Amino acid sequence: MTRDVALGGNALDRRGEPITAAVQRRNVELAAEALAPLLDSDEPLVITHGNGPQVGLLMLESEADTAVGAYPLDVLGAETEGMIGYMLEQALIRRSPHARFATLLTQTVVSAVDPAMRKPTKPVGPVYDTVTAHRLAEQRGFSIAPDTGGWRRVVPSPEPIRILEQDAVRVLLDNGTTVITAGGGGVPVVIDDQGRPMGIEGVVDKDLTAVVLALAVGADSLLLLTDVDGVYRDFSGPRPEKIEHLSARTARSLIAGGAVGRGSMGPKLEAAARFADRGGTAVIAALDQMAGALAGLSGTTVAPDGSHSIFDLERYRTAGAR
Amino acid sequence: MTRDVALGGNALDRRGEPITAAVQRRNVELAAEALAPLLDSDEPLVITHGNGPQVGLLMLESEADTAVGAYPLDVLGAETEGMIGYMLEQALIRRSPHARFATLLTQTVVSAVDPAMRKPTKPVGPVYDTVTAHRLAEQRGFSIAPDTGGWRRVVPSPEPIRILEQDAVRVLLDNGTTVITAGGGGVPVVIDDQGRPMGIEGVVDKDLTAVVLALAVGADSLLLLTDVDGVYRDFSGPRPEKIEHLSARTARSLIAGGAVGRGSMGPKLEAAARFADRGGTAVIAALDQMAGALAGLSGTTVAPDGSHSIFDLERYRTAGAR
Numbered sequence: 001m002t003r004d005v006a007l008g009g010n011a012l013d014r015r016g017e018p019i020t021a022a023v024q025r026r027n028v029e030l031a032a033e034a035l036a037p038l039l040d041s042d043e044p045l046v047i048t049h050g051n052g053p054q055v056g057l058l059m060l061e062s063e064a065d066t067a068v069g070a071y072p073l074d075v076l077g078a079e080t081e082g083m084i085g086y087m088l089e090q091a092l093i094r095r096s097p098h099a100r101f102a103t104l105l106t107q108t109v110v111s112a113v114d115p116a117m118r119k120p121t122k123p124v125g126p127v128y129d130t131v132t133a134h135r136l137a138e139q140r141g142f143s144i145a146p147d148t149g150g151w152r153r154v155v156p157s158p159e160p161i162r163i164l165e166q167d168a169v170r171v172l173l174d175n176g177t178t179v180i181t182a183g184g185g186g187v188p189v190v191i192d193d194q195g196r197p198m199g200i201e202g203v204v205d206k207d208l209t210a211v212v213l214a215l216a217v218g219a220d221s222l223l224l225l226t227d228v229d230g231v232y233r234d235f236s237g238p239r240p241e242k243i244e245h246l247s248a249r250t251a252r253s254l255i256a257g258g259a260v261g262r263g264s265m266g267p268k269l270e271a272a273a274r275f276a277d278r279g280g281t282a283v284i285a286a287l288d289q290m291a292g293a294l295a296g297l298s299g300t301t302v303a304p305d306g307s308h309s310i311f312d313l314e315r316y317r318t319a320g321a322r
Numbered sequence: 323m324t325r326d327v328a329l330g331g332n333a334l335d336r337r338g339e340p341i342t343a344a345v346q347r348r349n350v351e352l353a354a355e356a357l358a359p360l361l362d363s364d365e366p367l368v369i370t371h372g373n374g375p376q377v378g379l380l381m382l383e384s385e386a387d388t389a390v391g392a393y394p395l396d397v398l399g400a401e402t403e404g405m406i407g408y409m410l411e412q413a414l415i416r417r418s419p420h421a422r423f424a425t426l427l428t429q430t431v432v433s434a435v436d437p438a439m440r441k442p443t444k445p446v447g448p449v450y451d452t453v454t455a456h457r458l459a460e461q462r463g464f465s466i467a468p469d470t471g472g473w474r475r476v477v478p479s480p481e482p483i484r485i486l487e488q489d490a491v492r493v494l495l496d497n498g499t500t501v502i503t504a505g506g507g508g509v510p511v512v513i514d515d516q517g518r519p520m521g522i523e524g525v526v527d528k529d530l531t532a533v534v535l536a537l538a539v540g541a542d543s544l545l546l547l548t549d550v551d552g553v554y555r556d557f558s559g560p561r562p563e564k565i566e567h568l569s570a571r572t573a574r575s576l577i578a579g580g581a582v583g584r585g586s587m588g589p590k591l592e593a594a595a596r597f598a599d600r601g602g603t604a605v606i607a608a609l610d611q612m613a614g615a616l617a618g619l620s621g622t623t624v625a626p627d628g629s630h631s632i633f634d635l636e637r638y639r640t641a642g643a644r
Contacts, residue, residue: 023392080401081408086400100489177493196416
């Protein structure tokens with residue numbers, strides 16, 4: 001009866017805003033407020049979150065420190081888990097002083113022979129001009145790719161296999177503790193033949209990590225919260241059409257047909273379909289319309305094939321109304 | 323039967339070395355190697371650690387980012403908990419791939435009316451020249467104090483009262499998980515009359531936090547590991563004399579008499595005495611001589627008044643010999 005809530009990076013940050021401490025604190029407060037109906041129920045949650053803007057900030061600051069030298073992406077990712085986890089946990093305790101919370105650092109196991117490892121596609125950090133981008137490519141071995149307004153570093157985005165700390169997450173949940181974890185998808189690590197982890201400079205998709213974690217802890221539902229209120233057919237076209245309910249199979253045919261467009265919704269729908277494939281129910285919804293999503297009035301539900309229940313609405317309504 | 327191991331900042335960093343990622347990784351590997359005898363026993367540990375150099379690094383980098391603006395000390399402290407926790411956890415798993423580890427973010431409750439709150443004494447961050455220091459004092463309200471070679475920002479160092487996440491630490495320990503936590507003493511927070519925490523710009527002494535945590539989780543021994551192999555009478559004088567065993571009462575009279583000198587040993591001895599006051603046994607030892615400390619050949623033991631056992635050596639020898 002555990003729920004896994006994945007907060008998209010966009011749910012924590014408005015695009016284009018400078019990512020000051022005050023801006024982050026406000027966004028985290030809004031997220032905590034939106035999550036309040038879930039926190040007021042007795043079921044502990046697993047809360048995961050993005051870290052794109054935050055890791056970009058620390059990457060820029062670390063690169064500018066020529067006296068000490070830039071830190072690798074895995075360590076910067078771990079720093080953002082501390083930064084965001086702290087702000088989010090504190091905001092959640094402020095809303096629910098009597099509930100239990102913990103923030104757990106997460107390492108996500110990926111395969112050293114994942115095809116994505118040889119094909120860096122995920123942009124990270126700032127937009128560089130052409131000269132800087134090519135200098136970094138030469139001096140630091142970065143892979144770079146053209147992006148809006150310039151160039152960005154791109155890193156591999158391999159598939160998450162398991163979370164090194166997933167037993168700890170489960171133990172805390174069993175104790176009634178809401179766990180903030182797998183921030184930014186967790187720090188990706190490869191495991192050598194003696195079982196020893198080593199961080200890599202890559203990014204695991206946070207929604208796919210949330211699915212791995214949800215399955216590992218036996219979560220029965222997965223809420224993927226972002227800044228869009230669900231999945232749309234033809235989202236960028238002249239007549240976007242909101243989809244209220246999808247089976248895993250239909251979700252996959254939408255993804256294959258390219259009907260949901262590119263951008264961040266593709267991975268979210270893929271994550272929802274994977275979770276539904278394994279018998280869970282996923283909801284993709286806007287963070288600021290979560291009350292509506294819990295009432296079945298907003299968001300897109302992705303349920304296992306052949307499932308007739310569109311969502312366990314009654315339980316959520318009850319939780320939300322407390 | 324849980325042990326609490328506090329790693330001094332000096333156990334993780336050589337003074338004067340630039341704190342690059344490679345330097346940190348090496349120091350963390352050395353710490354993991356030194357802790358191996360403890361990890362090979364079946365008892366889970368609580369491992370706490372300092373963060374002085376790391377928070378100084380992030381503070382400098384954040385202050386240099388004039389586009390976004392400096393982050394407050396509480397958030398930077400949380401970042402270092404992620405950074406150091408990740409590197410240390412990974413190094414420990416590399417030594418003991420089959421043991422369980424978790425890194426937990428920690429908020430340490432302090433009192434808003436702690437006398438230390440009005441008397442900032444703890445230096446943090448870089449050494450500034452006179453002009454910069456006074457500009458920061460004016461523009462950002464920093465308290466500053468003269469330090470070797472210039473000025474440093476000073477912040478309050480209030481007493482730790484409890485750890486917000488101490489139940490989570492205990493639950494993980496009960497599950498056989500070694501927990502890395504309370505990094506840098508934990509992020510200090512004050513609690514308002516509605517139970518809501520708010521971070522403050524201060525630093526809690528990491529060894530005093532380790533005592534609070536050790537007592538909360540029922541640890542029976544506390545190892546305070548640093549770069550000195552124990553407590554010396556007249557440490558900086560012409561004839562320093564190593565002390566092998568102290569009762570809590572004798573420890574307090576040494577502190578009161580100023581016989582152990584200033585610097586970092588005072589707080590360590592105070593921490594050891596507090597733990598012994600509550601019935602536990604503390605050992606202050608050098609990280610790289612821990613095998614000797616476990617064999618009773620190195621370090622200083624602080625035991626409860628009237629205790630005849632200088633330390634539960636046999637158990638440690640057994641653990642170390644496995």
